[in-house]
Amino acid sequence: MEEARLPGAKQSPRIDTNNVIKWYYGDTFEIQLHLVLKRDGDVVEYAPEDQFIFSFYNKDTQKLVKRFVCTEIDNEAKLLTLKFDKEISMDFKPGRYSFGVKYISNSEEDSETQSVTEDITTVGAKYSVEVERCY
Numbered sequence: 001m002e003e004a005r006l007p008g009a010k011q012s013p014r015i016d017t018n019n020v021i022k023w024y025y026g027d028t029f030e031i032q033l034h035l036v037l038k039r040d041g042d043v044v045e046y047a048p049e050d051q052f053i054f055s056f057y058n059k060d061t062q063k064l065v066k067r068f069v070c071t072e073i074d075n076e077a078k079l080l081t082l083k084f085d086k087e088i089s090m091d092f093k094p095g096r097y098s099f100g101v102k103y104i105s106n107s108e109e110d111s112e113t114q115s116v117t118e119d120i121t122t123v124g125a126k127y128s129v130e131v132e133r134c135y
Contacts, residue, residue: 009134020128023084025094031082035073037103037123044105046073051104052080056129059096066091097129 013023013031023029035052037044054068066088070080084092101124106117 018128020130022130022132023089024134025092025131026086026089027084028086028089029084031084033080033082034078035080035103035123036078037121046075046078047105049106052123053102053104054082054099055102056092056097056099059098059128065097092129092131094131094133097131099127099129100125101127 009024010022012027013021013029015021021031048071050071050073052070052073054070055064056066056068057063058065068082070082073080100122103121103123105119105121
């Protein structure tokens with residue numbers, strides 16, 4: 001008699017062959033991103049006040065689901081981490097989402113007015129996410 005086996009779940013999170021980030025509803029995890037930006041051919045050194053902003057939207061309603069503001073950037077490794085704890089993960093109901101990434105640098109200060117000029121750069125747009133049911 002042949003032994004019956006139940007197939008295992010797919011890795012969660014994962015990136016599929018179409019570059020869609022997928023995970024199962026309710027899973028908790030971290031996504032670590034390696035972000036190297038170049039300006040005029042030179043690698044950007046991130047200042048402590050610089051930010052990466054990740055904005056996730058429901059693809060059907062276009063409503064903002066979650067915004068991550070990342071300020072702790074490992075300058076040497078160019079790494080930052082998005083943490084999907086239980087509370088955050090539950091905000092992503094099964095369905096399709098998209099997200100974009102902006103880099104905000106506050107590096108230019110006007111010595112006369114003491115004001116800081118923000119330099120905003122879109123790093124990525126319309127990335128796809130799919131949250132799946134495990135049943």
